[in-house]
Amino acid sequence: MLSFEQVSELAVESATKVVLIVADGIGGLPNLSTGKTELETASTPNLDRLALTGMCGLHEPVSAGITPGSGPGHLALFGYDPLKHLIGRGVLEGLGIDFPLQPDDIAARGNFCTVDDSGFIVDRRAGRIATEKAANLCRLLSDLKIPGLEVIVRPVREHRFLLVLRGNGLSPKLEDTDPERTGVAPLAVKATSLDANTTARRVQVFVDEARRILRDQRPANMILLRGFAKLPNIPKFPAVYKMRAAAVVTYPMYKGLARVLGMNVYEGTSDSSGSVKVLADVWDDHDYFFVHFKKTDAYGEDGDFSRKVAAIEELDGAVAGIEALKPDVLAVTGDHSTPAVLKGHSWHSVPFLIHSKWCRPSGVEHFNESACVRGNLGIFPGLAVMPLLMAHALKLTKYGA
């Protein structure tokens, strides 16, 4: 696989337009009663037509057997090796709400949670308290004075908040305090590297103080922290690929990811047709469009097979609207699989289709797992998606004489 620098050397500007639709977690597994996956169950006439006239395959976002988080899954689709570029959840959360992170800040994603009198977790999401309620609690926490630390706590959505710690010599090499299960106490703040020991002690002071302040705020009477991270130094997408890039997204984390890569971020809508309108509005000013649909993943995580099927059918309708914009290259895939039967992300390869004037059709009549595996792109690394998009858009010159 070529490096950024090598792809960048081959990249040329051209008038062609590329749309990548990422239906989060679209890949699935067979429903126990029907033997069919979510995609195999859904009626998707538009995706099927694109599959038949385009090229199909399955991609592996990180590598065989590896279940990607949303960050690595997306990074791979944007051509950034997810094994080299790991952007912490905290940073993504911060960028997602437009917080101006500074290079030495450490950021974490926080949850308000409920603990019982013994301090054991009863609900990791504090009954999904309202965002306004969480905003009040964030103000209380922001008032905390920890020696040598500036504490910034911002509400994100429902029980989720952003924690930013500012100070000298802070290290993000800290383990999560969220044990990701109930019936146990939140974990202590632990360093994963010797040089983070001092930071760990200072963050523990913050956590202990937070618990004291929230004591009477049940259900939100404690916090859990995940994904401590610093702003990464990462090459910018428009510079690498010589494309003006637009991201049409709704969820904060994906906004954050798009921003850290230098894409222009536009607010999508949770119903896909609204996102198509946004896309049309910014069409003339960009060459590359990342369109994110979250519902497929959300229903997969909920284990709600039939709602995931309905989300796929909604996506199929939106695809027709995007086709009407006449992109030169239209690709549809996911950042990973989220099978409803697994109720979470999985390691399974992800259906992929690309449609342009320069396709060798596969004779694949449906866009789903069992059909794409017979497609003529085979099973390929997620990192190959960007070169494929660029090639079909005639935006890559020849390598070598």
Next chain:
Amino acid sequence: MLSFEQVSELAVESATKVVLIVADGIGGLPNLSTGKTELETASTPNLDRLALTGMCGLHEPVSAGITPGSGPGHLALFGYDPLKHLIGRGVLEGLGIDFPLQPDDIAARGNFCTVDDSGFIVDRRAGRIATEKAANLCRLLSDLKIPGLEVIVRPVREHRFLLVLRGNGLSPKLEDTDPERTGVAPLAVKATSLDANTTARRVQVFVDEARRILRDQRPANMILLRGFAKLPNIPKFPAVYKMRAAAVVTYPMYKGLARVLGMNVYEGTSDSSGSVKVLADVWDDHDYFFVHFKKTDAYGEDGDFSRKVAAIEELDGAVAGIEALKPDVLAVTGDHSTPAVLKGHSWHSVPFLIHSKWCRPSGVEHFNESACVRGNLGIFPGLAVMPLLMAHALKLTKYGA
């Protein structure tokens, strides 16, 4: 993938003979009116029979989405990682006409071209002037005296020539002066690295002098330079693979490539049957035979679908002649795809077949893109071709105990 050193450690001499037929640019795309590619359109009874009894797949010469030049495409087929070994066009051109390049020489491929009175390029190939005419102009340019530079200019074919500059401290890190389009002036000689600034200035003096000398030679009244390069330090094919290697080729660049790898080069003929005779003549003295057919690429570049189909059918006839020599391993593929509809090299994977006593047949009834994708070699990196050839020839011992 194993390195050279690792493959070399496993390589053993044996009495088996391996033929690799490279039909340049053989892969294609569907014709807009028939929906069939060049290979799918051609009648190829011999290739189809080999596909049915051998093993099939598609290879990616560099990696997904990357359009290879002929150099990288061939290097991959010979087992040299094209991302590590990039041989400049100038060197290939020099080796192709048997010019004894010295380690410190820099070489470039030159074109005579036509410029108008304002110095703008009218024809990048000077109306493809006759080779003899070009030879006279090369003599004029060779007489140029540039301080500190020995200038050698040799005709190649038609408007193409080889420029070799000999002197102390020359660097090949120079950009092409060929803008690859008409209506603009040739580009100035520019260094791509600080240490090449002095060389750039000296080569510019040569270009300016050349323009003065050619002033009245319209249509060949200017030159364009591409692919500045030095002789690379590259492991020799016969030593790595322990095979005596013969290359049967017609075009200078491929001769150059074969020579730099240490193959013995024999002049093929443009009609394939002549090349088969040459192959027979040198059969006993070699273990590995690289047979190059250029026409498939040439007609692809011309956008001449039906002539490319005819070239494939001619190749199919030649295959029968090569089979009559009874090679132990016979493989057929291309160095890249050159779809007639794209009129140029492309990034699409390339049909591959291998035939030996040790095959698992795929039930693939045709040698073409849509059939090979169902073959049992799948889609694989071009770098895997050499280990496959060696394995089928029983020339690789077991790796590890």
